[in-house]
Amino acid sequence: MYKVYDVSMPIFEGMPVYKNKPEKQPKIRVVQDFDTATARESRIDMDVHTGTHADAPLHMMPNGDSMRVFPVERFVGPCRVLDLTRTEGGIGRGDLKPFDIREGEFILLKTRNSLKDEFDPEFVYLAEDGARFLSDCRVRGVGIDALGVERSQPGHPTHKTLFAADIVVIEGLRLGEVPEGGYFLVGAPIKLLKTEAAPARVVLIEGLLG
Numbered sequence: 001m002y003k004v005y006d007v008s009m010p011i012f013e014g015m016p017v018y019k020n021k022p023e024k025q026p027k028i029r030v031v032q033d034f035d036t037a038t039a040r041e042s043r044i045d046m047d048v049h050t051g052t053h054a055d056a057p058l059h060m061m062p063n064g065d066s067m068r069v070f071p072v073e074r075f076v077g078p079c080r081v082l083d084l085t086r087t088e089g090g091i092g093r094g095d096l097k098p099f100d101i102r103e104g105e106f107i108l109l110k111t112r113n114s115l116k117d118e119f120d121p122e123f124v125y126l127a128e129d130g131a132r133f134l135s136d137c138r139v140r141g142v143g144i145d146a147l148g149v150e151r152s153q154p155g156h157p158t159h160k161t162l163f164a165a166d167i168v169v170i171e172g173l174r175l176g177e178v179p180e181g182g183y184f185l186v187g188a189p190i191k192l193l194k195t196e197a198a199p200a201r202v203v204l205i206e207g208l209l210g
Helices: 093-099 128-137 157-164
Strands: 003-006 027-032 041-045 053-055 076-083 106-110 141-144 168-171 181-186 197-199 203-206
Touching: 093 128, 128 157, 157 168
Parallel strands: 076 106, 106 141, 141 168
Antiparallel strands: 003 203, 027 041, 053 168, 053 197, 076 181, 181 203
């Protein structure tokens, strides 16, 4: 028997957004309803970095690739959740080394961010040396339960280090109910082609790895 954890952020007007910026709030409106038609239809205006999403190199690198370069297989497969809920500030090499991270793993960073529903300006992030460590480990992907994988780092070295190593990045996970351990990840972003990010519905399946 398997168990499914939905680790995606719900999308609604008034949801937590990066730095609580009003322009990042999704706008959802009904454009057709039963008073004038036989079917209801809605329209959404949303930043592609709102909620749970994947980043592409174009997000931080002018000549970087867009989402079109990522086949869906990059976001599906085994992953491991690491419990870093006691870590404050930036997650560095020293925080990650005890987990014996192996080449090819998809690593999800569970922090105290998952214990809060509102945006925290002092959210836990992946520091530059932590990103270098994951790059050296040759992981295939990294996800974090913050709306940004880094903060307060001039030049965005965490993003750039991960992108340079061809590491998939997922932000905005909700891992509060997920125990540390191995899962089967299904985290495919919607099929946008020319953007620097894309929203994703991410689920973790327990019991499929044998």
